[in-house]
Amino acid sequence: MAIQDIFNAVMAFDEDKVKQLTQTEVAAGTEIGAILNQGLIGAMDTVGERFSAGELFVPEMLMAAQAMKAGLEILKPLLSAGQAQSRGRVVIGTVKGDLHDIGKNLVAMMMEGAGFDVVDLGVDVASEKFVQTAAEKKADVIALSALLTTTMPAMQTTVTAVKEAGLASRTIIGGAPVTQGFADQIGADGYSPDAPGAVKLVKKLMA
Amino acid sequence: MRYFEYFSEQEVRRIHETCLRLLETVGVDFSFEPALEVLKKAGCKVEGQRVFFPPRLVEAQVAKAPAQYTLQARNPDKSVVIGGEHIAFIPCYGPPFVTDLDRGRRASTLEDYINFVKLGHASRSMDITGGMMAEPNDIPHERRNAEMMYASMRYSDKPFMGGAIGAEAARETVEMAAILFGCSEAELAEKRPIISILCARTPLAYDDRMLGAIMEYAKSGMPQLISSLSIAGATAPVTMEGTLVVQNTEVLAGIVLTQLIREGTPVVFAGSSSCSAMRYGTLSIGAPEMAVNTAATAQMARFYGIPSRGGGALSDAKLPDAQAGFEAMMSQLMATLSGVHFVLHSAGILEGYMVSSYEKFVLDDEICGMCKRIKRGERADEDRLAFELIRQVGPGGEYLTQKHTFQNFRKEIYANIVEEKDTYANWQQKGAMSIDRRANRKWKEILKDYQEPQLPAETDKALRRYIERKYGA
Known part of the structure; x- marks a missing residue:
């Protein structure tokens, strides 16, 4: 399951892999909202939980955020008006x-x-x-x-x-x-x- | 006593050379025009705020800083030598909060500051009083420095630390000290009753307020700590070697400026770098990495022939508990063993510089007493090896009733202040108190028994007049 791979790449702090997998998914025609929510944001929510539990440290969380952002940059131009709306x-x-x-x-x-x-x-x-x-x-x-x-x-x-x-x-x-x-x-x-x-x-x- | 050395001579040289290379090729930012002018005139390349230092200039200027000098106290018996074989302990500096077991954690007031001056004055281990031991939050910002200086001058006759927030605070401190000693500022430069801490804005920068104060104190010939607190993994490389290089580079740059302003002006080579608590991204001071930096700072300062600052009774703990105790002893002992000369934060710090604790002040005073005992050193001469005495007592004898013990035990064996060493039964009978409760009782006793050192009435009046003329009654 490819969206899960994106999720895993964020969890592995691998910026290059997130970029590459996101591009592949986009090219394959996977729904953009699913890549964003289940892949990128979903991974960051889990990173946040593991950070709060004391399992992840600050440099790791920041690396995950950078990896997530790299994927997000690819999705941004493709997002519909509703999807592009940030949390605030x-x-x-x-x-x-x-x-x-x-x-x-x-x-x-x-x-x-x-x-x-x-x-x-x-x-x-x-x-x-x-x-x-x-x-x-x-x-x-x-x-x-x-x-x-x-x-x-x-x-x-x-x-x-x-x-x-x-x-x-x-x-x-x-x-x-x-x-x-x-x-x-x-x-x-x-x-x-x-x-x-x-x-x-x-x-x-x-x- | 021989000092603990962390690095080999070759490593020290390599650290120094790396710093020179940084100073020459990467540079340090100085966001203060008068400082840039001085450095430019001395031959530094200046691009905007970035200053690049020729290695020869750095080595020549740093060599001008004195290896040892004396801070003259109002009471000459309490003058303090900075450098050589001496170690000076100075209480907490900078926290905006205080805490004690009765009233809990709260914003500190001028009353707390005065109490800490009194505790520092009464301590047999503190050599110098604060310096912002507790920020007087109840006093308007512009008036704070003057009120703290007045309290340090009045409630103790030990040397004290001067204000550091900008050139105005430095000027005010010097003017008030001249009133206290009833002398001209030129004479004050001979007495040097005050010492102040000025800090780099790590990494590799100095801001205008600190530079203003550095230049003002240097002009007046007042001793100052040129200090850096680099945080491994946050403001400096995560390796303690890389952090040391960033710290060392900043301190060297600051010392060059002081010597260019007034050749031979006394400085302390001051490092208080530590690491991030990586779980939170915050500064951690009760860390083994802090102890590494303390030892390394002492060694680098020895290499430059300048007195050093490092260590302290430092802790990240929230209460005067076991964590506070072991962290504080770790860095205080490391400072002692590595040959540091000036130990700021020797009493009271909790929560990584955020809180001054009354109870911890007393507990740290105990740590300081122990460290001074260790620092005093022993001499393996005939008298002290006591062969003759051992021969007389012989196998199976005892020493408790020996005249030699009676005559020497008070100066040989450290007498504790609050530590519990009694038997279990006696301890129970005395109320089975934990160490923090004992410390709570002790600081109240000290404040109750405190006696104000005499200050001539006309001096007191002149100091009050100075403050009131500037800030109103």
Whole structure:
């Protein structure tokens, strides 16, 4: 069963094989939706479960996400309007004054792996930039990261700016010194202590 | 005492040469115009923010950093030598949270900071006080550095760590220290009562705020740690050798800048690199890889003839439990055995730098006491080998009643602070307390018995005036 082979290739972190098998399936006329959902996304769901269970480690999960993305790139032009719709769009960045991005990158990659459309604004991102991009891209969620206690106030500035701009986007925050209490205090819509939690949180907010 | 050496001489040289090659061909980013100007003028090739260092410049500048110097304390008995055979222990630095068994985990306040200054002051093993032992979250951001410096100056007469967030914090620290010592800034450069930690933004970069502070402290001649925390598998190669090379390259680049600004300005070659906890993608500090880096950092600093920083009572544990104990002892002992000179985070750290724990502060103080005992070293001379005594006591005798034991046991055998060594029956009778409960009782006792060292009233007033003039009453 060829779709199962694609699933297995993602589970084996084999980007080249995923590409090759996806191309073969497309050429054979297999339904695109089935390749996407049962093959690529199905594999990533299993990867997510094994990661949460502590069986897979971060570099392995990221490799699986890259393999999945390679397959997705082949399918994208072939998807119908309904199929092309992502699970949602997330604008993500590290707030003004902060240059730390490992955690933020991890969250962005995991969200992409989970089927979200991610717009990564990088580091040292001003609140206006978050607001402007979220408005342009019609973001469902704006995700803010900070590692320094000195830049946590910039999260508040951004969350307030999003509200004042009247955007429908929900705001979520994360980073080592950030807490649920701080999220409540600044009026953010959610907080997660880690990357897998952030994916779950966005799924919950979008439900 | 001979030091533990992780690498062979040949390997050390190979590591050094790899760093020189990185500095020359890959370069380091400096996002601060004044720093770029200094480096360009000295002969570095500069492209945008990227600086490429000629190997000869690196070796010549690094050779100018002193091998040893003294931090002069307000109380001259408490001055601290950095370098040589000495080891200095300094408490936790940087956590935004504190925890204790009574009140649990919470955002730290100025009161917590002051308490940690007092605990550090009362400790017989801590040589220098903080430095952001607990962030005063209840104080406005702009005022925090001044209030922490004031507390360090008032509640302890040991040397202390200066502010590091930008040139302004560095300037403020130097100005307040000059008030404390009632001297000019030129005289302060002779006393060197403060030392600060400045960090690279790994991999291979320095940001504007850290560079501002590095340059300000270097101009003032104040000692500073040029520090790197590379994370194996995240910000550096997953091999500890590759991580060491990234760390070493950053530290060398920073030290070159300090020596170009003020030749002979005192620095510490500081490494605190560790690895990722690959299950979560987060930094792990209670890791054997951290201990490897500590030993390697000490060895590289010896190669350059500069005092080293590494190790600490480091842990990823959430509570002052067995994990906290064994992780802390692993890296503190490694720092001690490998000849590190400056051990930041020697007391209190939990959760990989996120939390300062009152109980762990006391438990780590015990670890530090033990490590200092080991570090003191022994001399295999005739007197200490005690042949004559052994002859007198002879086979089957005992030493507990010997005058020699009576006269020497207090200085020979480490006296524990909170460790339980009594019999089972006695321990039960005393309440069968676990070590964390004992530590809880101990820190409260220390704070209750704490005595404030005298600070002249006019000095205190001048310091308060300085703060109030800048930030209001």
